[in-house]
Amino acid sequence: MFSSDGPGEILRVTPEFCRLHGLPVRDLLPLAELADLFVGGDPPFLPETPARAAETAPEQEYCIRRADTGELRWIARQGRLRRDAQGHPRQLFGVVRDVTDQKRAANALTLSEERYRALFDAIDDGFCIIEFFDGPHGPASDYVHVEANAGYERHTGIRNIVGQTLRELVPDEADGWIELYGGVLRTGSPIRFEREFLKVGRRIEVSAARLEPASRRQVSVLFRDVTARHRAETALRASGALVRENAERVQLALEAGAIIGTWFWDLPTDRFTVDEAFARTFGLDPSLGRVGLSLEQVIATVHPDDVEGLRAAIADGIGRGGAYAHQYRVRRLDGRYYWIEANGRVEHAPDGTPTSFPGVLLDVEERRAMEAERDRAAAALRALNETLEQRILERTADLMRAEEQLRQSQKMEAVGQLTGGLAHDFNNLLTGIVGSLELLGMRVAQGRLRDLDRYVGAAQTAARRAAALTHRLLAFSRRQTLDPRPTDIDRLVRGMEDLIRRTVGPAADIHVAATSGLWAVLVDPNQLENALLNLCINARDAMPEGGRLSIETRNCFLDEADAREHDLPPGEYVALQVADTGTGMSPDVLAKAFDPFFTTKPLGEGTGLGLSMIYGFVRQSGGQARIHSVPGAGTTVCLYLPRHPGEAEAAEIVPAIVEGPRTRYGERVLVVDDEPTIRMLVCEVLNDLGYAATEAADGASGLRILQAAGRIDLLVTDVGLPGGMNGRQMVDAARIVRPDLKVLFITGYAETMVIGDRQLEPGMHVMTKPFAMDALAGRIRDIIAGR
Template identity: 65%
Template sequence: MATDAMIDPLSFLAGGGEAARMIRARDWTGHPLGAPEVWPSSLKVALSLVLNSPESMILSWGPDLHFFFNDAYFPLLGPRLSWAMGARFDEVWADAMAQALPIIEAAMAGESRRFVDLPWKLATDRGAADTWWTFSYSRVLEADGSIAGLFIFTNETTEAVLNAAAVRANLERQEFLLGLEGQLRLHSDPAPIILAAVAALGRQLGAHQVAYADVDECGAVATVEYDWNDGPIPSNAGAHRLDDYGPDFAADLRAGRPIVVADISADPRTASPLSAESFERASVGAFMLVPIADDGRLKAAFCINQAAPRAWTAAELALARDAADRTWATIVRARADAALRESEGRLRFLDELARATAGLVEADALLTTTTRMVATHMGLSICAYADMDEDEDGFTIRGEWTAPGAPSLLGHFRLRDFGEATHRRLGSGETLVIDDSRAELPPQEAAAFQALGISATVCMPLVKNGRLTALMAGHRREAHRWTAAEIALIREVSERSWAHIERAGAAAELKATAGALAALNATLEERVRARTSELMRIEEVLRQSQKMEAVGQLTGGLAHDFNNLLAGISGSIELVESRLAQGRGDEVARYLANAMGATKRAAALTHRLLAFSRRQTLAPKATDINRLVAEMADLVRRTVGPAIEVATATDGELWPVLADPNQLENALLNLCINSRDAMPDGGRLVVRTANLDLGPDAAAERRLDLPPGQYVVLSVSDDGTGMSADVIEKAFDPFFTTKPIGVGTGLGLSMIYGFAQQSGGQARIESTQGRGTTVSIVLPRHHSPEALAEDVRAAPAQPMAKASETILVIDDEPLIRMLIVDVVQDLGYVAIEAGDGPEGMEVLRSAQHLDLLITDVGLPNGMNGRQVADAARELRPDLKVLFVTGYAETAVLGHGHLAPGMEVMTKPFQMEELGRRIETLIARG
């Protein structure tokens, strides 16, 4: 019986796929192995095994190792595939023989080896590439033990190797970024943060230089203040015009696009002669530049430089961008903290300066103290005060502070010696700022400053009553870049010093005039009238000066408190924006809570200001003070702490009063906190209530500034440190406080005083030093039979809004109107908007059903909120009304008396409280 081999001598190729077809198709004439039909059985068996394997395999046969392969090996041959079948091994892999030959020789010698992830540079079907292989070489023996060929089992592992490398690179990147953040957190000032960042980034990337530059407002100049260097590139610190490096380069940078240049001579953005010259001066051959944009404007940039061309990778660029973003966020936070510290330091210094000079009346004594304190605070070498000549051709330095051992500058000098520009600027009242006299001025003018030993200076001129004077601050030996904050501080000190001199002069003149009037009491009537007129003029000057000082104290206190609050709000919002941009949304809640807390404190401060100015919006109700005291007893005890005993002594027959219960609670709590602060070592606090019937004689005797009548007294007494008579006299003044700076605003007692007077009553203090203090709030008795105010702090359960219930919202501020409408709609009501009174009246006159009117009090275009509400009640008698206001227009609101169904809320208010008030009003039916 005939076998398959007898029928088909090439049956060993069965199942061999495309590789077997290639063997059949090849012309084997003249080949050393001969035709396939006559190949030895050992070759046929081995080749059949290779051809039918799904794994990538090679068989090299005979002394010349003729090359055979299966279908799985096709992708590895690349351009060799069409001719490699049956060719010699050294011809097929000529480009790899240097690496393959030692492995082949070892296998032929019986040393079979397996290689894992071995790198190999090959020409594949993807072109020349770095590849990695896992393979084994082993010899094939004939039956007699002779070497017949070489069997190679091979598998390309390039993808797995690259993936593993990418994972390692990502882990290294994350480790670097975490380490960088740890380094940055060690510093609180921008400079060490930047220095740590550029050094860490440079070492990680193996760069020659990493520089950080701030970009000016116009996006024209980048100033490198900090760079890290490790190689042939010198420091590039200084100012650089972006356009000098090429228009395409500058355009990409201003657009916020990273710039990666492997070779500045080959990149079209940097190859122009002008650009190449700029980079050659900087000794840069390749670079990556990462811009930092904020609020749509280029703010800064990180530049990673290499002296020679370098092929930057995408991973390196990604690392640089991440490092730049994290560093910038830290810089922004540090700069905000530094600005806050600088502001607080400035305010402390101005307060210290004011205290140190408050009792000085002589100008020279004032100037001596001022120049010394300014120089010490700012680290100056010299600070002097100069008067200009009447013809403004020279000046006389008459008050100075100089560093120990330095020569005095007191004396007269010609102004023109310092240059025409200096003469012109000072003569016109313009501030003169010189950072480096030797670099900025012509030699002759620079010499005049150097003769005084001044390298950097700020001369702040003031023209008062036609007289020119100046405060001069300077550094002797070194240049100094003056900041805007330093110049502003010198200006403020100059103006305050001049104002102080004017006040002292006015006071001295007033004293001298008063003495002259006393001595000339018997002079002619005409002379008396003239002197009296002059005295009144001088007194007016003094009063005006005192007014300005009071306004300065008020605005300074407000600015201090509001700057702190605004810094907290703006800083939190900036960090919210930064975290959202970084995808760190889980950290946002903390900053939003900080911003909301600062907003509430700002609202509390404005309420206190309105209270002491008698401009706050009150919601007076018939109030039982005994019940209010009882409900607050636990809160008071928790607030003052266990070291203080709290007792109450209330009149069981206490009359009701008409007052805002919420404001009365605030006033009581404020008094208890003040008593706690007056008893640092503990003590006893007593809250008392009593009726007071004032007849005409009693009213005059008690000197309460109240008309005869019936009143209720709420008082808080302590056995603390007490007050002196002069402190009692000022205690109700706004911003007056005996507490340390930053502990109290000085508005608490002034708020209580304003609330009491606005409620028709009065506030009084009785105190003895070392024995304690009693502060009393006296309010008029309320005779109306209406129900006493209930505790509305716990909102009752409210029914769901009906689809037909409609609310008209009138407010001329679109933002406030939008927020109120959103709250109304969130509650399920229908909202109708109007921007002013006339527009709202059109809705009120229509057939539209309305359940509630919400209106601002201060509206434009001829109708205020109260007028709209009164007109609405004429058209719709049962319409509920809720007023919202940020300022109490007392006359408009009827001196705090509102008709039934009308209520008022003071801006700013919480949206949740607005929702409760809306539902409560509508639920009343």
Template identity: 70%
Template sequence: MPNTFYAGGGEGGRLVRGYDWASTALGPIDTWPQSLRTTVGIVLLSPVPIVLLWGEDGIMIYNDAYSVFAGGRHPHLLGSKVREGWPEVADFNDHVMKVGLGGGTLAYKDQELTLHRHGRPEQVWMNLDYSPVLGEDGRPAGVLAVVVETTERVLAERRLRESEALARENVERVQLALSAGAIIGTWIWDIPDDRFAVDEAFARNFGLDPALGREGLSTEQLVETVHPDDKAGLAAAINEVVARGGAYAHQYRVRRADGRYYWIEANGRVEYGPGGMPLRFPGVLLDVEERRAAEAERDRANAMLRALTETLEQRVTERTAELMRTEEALRQSQKMEAVGQLTGGIAHDFNNLLAGISGSLELMQTRLAQGRLTDLDRYMTAAQGAAKRAAALTHRLLAFSRRQTLDPRPTNVNALIHGMEDLIRRTVGPSVQIEVVGAAGLWPALVDPNQLENALLNLCINARDAMPDGGRITIETANKWLDERAARERELPPGQYLSLCVTDTGSGMTPDVIARAFDPFFTTKPTGQGTGLGLSMIYGFARQTGGQVRIYSEVGHGTTMCLYLPRYYGETECDVPLPDLAGAPRAEQDETVLIVDDEPTVRMLVTEVLEDLGYTAIEAADGVAGLRVLQSDVRIDLLVSDVGLPGGMNGRQMADAARVSRPDLKVLFITGYAENAAVGNGHLEPGMAVLTKPFVMEALASRIREMIENKAEGPNAERMS
């Protein structure tokens, strides 16, 4: 290679000489063929941006002018394969290499490409010329590319064309405005001489003599007919545009020959001279009287609309509150419908339980009179068992009829179903077989247990109604891991869920019934036998819980209703067994409990339990009598009170009144009601708790001891049932 190749070529030559060409397909620089050496020398010494693409891969060798074009890609492009060096235009360069190595030439003028030269895509234009370079054997061995960027010229020409088009549009716009009468005058202000040359229309709209307009007017003459309230604003707008130059637009009122003021808009442009001094201010006048009137009318309409909107918002708020009340009433109606479905079977079972209780008591009385004490334990056990089952039935009814919305909590769904099983069997009747298949290791769910019980009972009632001649209901649980596809089909996020499915062997549903099954008030039952709220409320409960409900049915082959509930990542609470009464904690010295209840039997039983445990017990039959005791100086360690009391003062009111003088008074409410509203909309103050009747005496004794020892203080004191 000639010495000039080794010594010249600027920065590009230095980089070429120092590059490790042995790592490329070209091999060491000293082994290059003469054709390659000669071409590289031409490239490096050229002032024009040139790049040599050698071999099948198009190994890139370029000069300083091309390195400027390459931008941030330089110097990494040197020695790279052209398709890899410019990946965003790989297809274009692939075509170039095929044509060039095939002996052809290519020429492009203002070729548009998108290149990443500075870390971001750029739209560029170039003049490109490609020629083959012959090797030692006379065949094309590379491609020589002359690259001249024309981006600035292309953009400048484009801007010029856009400016010319805009100017033409403006001229057309002015001509249209003139022909339509929108422009009502023109002016040219010679700023250094303060002379306005105006046309006849301008003079007429300013209430001036047109002859004065031809001679030229001063600023003082021009503003003479401007409305007094608008002069200061006009002067400020003119001074501002003269100081900065450029476009001007301002609206103000002028008095015409008829003595009335009219709104106009002045539009113009201040032109500066070479020395930066304002010279000319040409412009036009527009009649905006009608536009201003329309805008005023629009403002009045907007004000009326805002007032209407505010009124509408209030009406919507009131309507929403009314709808919420109606929805709650419908929800309660649906719950009571479920209770109605229960009453037949429960009345039968409850009478049986009462017979067991009363019969056991009668036999106990008889045996005591006979002196036969050996059978008493058997009768007592039978009576207690019947009483517990009766209490369970009552609690179920109260749970279904309660009005307040309960907070969700971690729930063992298998255990919930087990607790519901007897109730479901009684409800559906003997002609329907119940089968429960609970999955082993079922994940817990964060749900409202009472609402889930309500949903399960309604699903079983619907299943029973679909089998008028009897059949089988299968209640089944399972863990489900829903992937993207399965979750999308159920309109749920992917993740872990547990399913609770109720399957019947009944008549099934048609597709149109399935499509409407969750609509409120839709029912296939005869008039008077259903509100059509059951499934819609089950759907709402599932969605609010973050889950879903789906129907799988075939006419004549039964229906499966599946609830999908999100998995709860934690443990459910375990019930702690209560000690029997003999092992219940005893009172400390002089501890006193006040019992307020209008039921003498309850007072008697609670008093005896407390006295057996060493407490001093004081009784009161109503709130007024209880308050008299509480307002005395008698020691009271705990108040145990029914909520519903006679005499015009309920238990909560009595407790609140007592806390005025005894702020640290601990209160245990005992109530047969299910509604939390009975103790103040479910809100308990610190040191208050609720125990639901009927209760076992062991629970009462343990609860009293806990509260006296301050173990149950706080606004979220546990409610026991």
């Protein structure tokens, strides 16, 4: 440590201060004695003027020659200045330390860096270090050039590469370079390759390695421009290939005796020297050949169509140098033109001037004839293929027409089977309806009103049977309107058990096995009841002498293999199984069991729509139906329905309707149907019940009423309407201006695309024709009331 009072020439020092400078230990040291040790520059301890003095002096380094050993040492000094009340320097004090080792290390580092930089820039190859970073394209999807030598610019032509990112430099090539260098970064394995650098139009040879530690995400790249070498190698390979090809041709020609002469063309004098074989072949004077021919004399024998090509080939051969080969036609002694091939090689002087052009002539007439024949055969084959494709297309069209005719024939056969079974049933039903109505009219005209309910009941019974048969047909076509609800199948089976027992009769021993915790399914419960009843009736008919009928439910999960076997998506299903111990089915009958109109019952006793209706209903509900049967051992039918994630609806208790509910609030209902009779009946019932009913015959008329102002509490509409707008389309358009419009679709044959394949939106309901008028009134009251 040291201090100095005022402008004095004496420093107060510590013993360590003296030892650092190689001086005898003392408390006071004359500044002049210290100044004698300095090597270059003024001593940093001279008093400072008030104008120049700073509160804290910056650190200064100075070199001394020690007084005791004469060794050069570097000393670092830092001090602080104290001032008096007038601001004049009063005292300077501070510390010194020996920094010789640090100074030497810094100098060595600077020298090393200078040598490294000189060596770095002296490398002829291009070199750079790239550092990966995460970008918009993903992790490690870009890199920046953090260092590059002068060779980078020499080998790429790109200046100031440091700081540029890959995607800024070559956005179109970035993914390819990222794949190469990113693999080095991930694996740590160095690579070496050649690649076209498209941006600069050069081919480079690259070596890349990862810099450790890997956390730095840096890769070193050493490369050089090998474009010239690559072009030379490519040219050499091409020339070598041509030389080998020509050598092979000459060898083949020698073996086949196809060489017809040799020639030597002296380029400076433009004279051809040919052998006697060449001259005789072309009708030339042999002596003239020895003296020499001009190029024009030779070309005079060439076919006119080949002259221009020959001149161009000769000029190209001379300009390019190396091997030469060209085919053209020449005239011989018989006056006809023959194909020959000239093979040669242009020789050059040391200064690159072409000097001579020696070569041989090959007879390629036969080979050209074979090639022409081959081309004709290929053309004929192509023509044959084209006509073959045309014939295949025509045959395919014939097959498609035949297939269409077959389908039409099958349809007609199905219609024939339908008329054989259904026509009888429909005629019976129509007879019951028409006869009952005629008797009803006669009795009213006669005033005999006592037994009218008997005729009304008979007509209603026949109508309900006709409606049930129509629903079978719709289920077979998979176009009936379903009203799917979350359903508990066990509850449904228990509710039908008494009906099944009465229908099947006492001859069958009925066994019902329920499953605890059975999942819910989304299905139309009425259609499922009909399907179950049909299966039980089929089982009864298969056991004429009695037997055991089992109804079983279970949860099941279909994995990938099971799902493929059942033609269903993998997942959770509920199975409803009906099994009997009856006669069973033969394989031929089993294969047709689900076919529409197929029945083993006598004519008039069955329509063949039972199982096909069940199959259509289950498939439309997203499930599958399967039959297993063994002749003499019984039949098992299993219905697979997809699990519904929600809870099943509670069982409904439907009270008997004695009188339709009457309105008390003047609700207005719009009825849209193209059938006048239906509009009349529905509006009459609604008016009797106190509703304000409005009619429309088509979708456009109904939409105009809905778009106009006024109260409409419910829209009752058919789905199939005339005029280009069906019921669903009308509702979708009306809900733009009336988003909360309540809708009841009434339909006897709904288009699948309108309702079956689309989910009904909130506030939409469906009711299937035919229906009882009191049931319609009750449904309307529930919808308006929000129940």
